[in-house]
Amino acid sequence: MSPSPPKTRASLILRLPNAADAAAWEEFAEIYGPIVYRMGLGHGMQPADAEDVVQEVLCSVAKSVPQWLERADRGKFRAWLLRISRNTAINFLTRRATRPLGAGGEDAARELAELAAADDLSRQFDLEYRREVFTRAAEQVRNLVNEPTWQAFWMTHVEGVSIADAATRIGVSVGSIYVSRSRVMARMQEFVQKAMDDP
Numbered sequence: 001m002s003p004s005p006p007k008t009r010a011s012l013i014l015r016l017p018n019a020a021d022a023a024a025w026e027e028f029a030e031i032y033g034p035i036v037y038r039m040g041l042g043h044g045m046q047p048a049d050a051e052d053v054v055q056e057v058l059c060s061v062a063k064s065v066p067q068w069l070e071r072a073d074r075g076k077f078r079a080w081l082l083r084i085s086r087n088t089a090i091n092f093l094t095r096r097a098t099r100p101l102g103a104g105g106e107d108a109a110r111e112l113a114e115l116a117a118a119d120d121l122s123r124q125f126d127l128e129y130r131r132e133v134f135t136r137a138a139e140q141v142r143n144l145v146n147e148p149t150w151q152a153f154w155m156t157h158v159e160g161v162s163i164a165d166a167a168t169r170i171g172v173s174v175g176s177i178y179v180s181r182s183r184v185m186a187r188m189q190e191f192v193q194k195a196m197d198d199p
Contacts, residue, residue, distance in 0.1 A: 013077055017066040029058060031136070035128040036085050042124070049092065056088045057081075082125045137191040141184060148172060152180035 015024035033054045040050030061084060068074050142150050148170050155161040155169065156177065167174045 013065070014069070016061070017069065019062060025058075025062075028061075031129075031132055032081065033058070035125065035132055038128055039085065039124060040089060043089070045089075053085075053089050053092050056092065057085050060084050060088060078125065078129065085125070133192060134188075137188045140191050141187045144187060145180075145184060148176075149180040149183060152177045153184035156181055157185070 012024055012027060015021045016028060018024070036054045036057050037050045040053045041047065045053065061081065064084075068080055074080065151170055152166055152172070155166040156163060161169070163174055163177050167177045170177070172180075
């Protein structure tokens with residue numbers, strides 16, 4: 001069984017009904033915009049069309065998040081957001097059925113409609129979300145540690161370089177690689193924990 005994806009920070013969601021809270025909307029767009037965009041590209045949309053879908057999703061969330069928060073049976077935020085994203089993409093593809101839709105054309109619209117009901121789309125959304133959380137954590141943590149420490153982590157955890165090879169490349173001891181990896185992982189987990197909690 002795969003681990004549960006990180007949850008969207010409750011404090012961020014609670015700030016979204018305030019349209020004047022630019023910082024909350026900027027953070028929300030930074031987290032979810034790339035996810036929706038990559039999913040659109042992955043289903044045959046042209047980049048400009050995927051960007052349009054991102055804007056439509058953000059507008060839909062802005063209009064309906066206050067009502068969603070008031071519902072006692074609202075469920076998980078990302079499941080609700082996935083529904084909005086899926087429906088927006090299908091509507092977008094359907095209304096543009098008379099013009100070329102990108103690499104897949106009408107085949108892309110058909111494929112997206114078929115995927116709309118599948119668990120695969122939910123898993124893909126969670127995967128993209130995890131990827132975005134990792135990217136944001138990595139950007140933050142990289143600014144907090146020195147370059148050799150970061151390289152020790154990146155080489156061994158992301159690129160799959162062995163501990164011994166990383167030590168040789170960086171010019172440090174094997175023990176230093178273990179310490180550096182541990183330091184970066186602790187900071188990454190700290191960032192994710194701080195950024196996410198249960199709504």
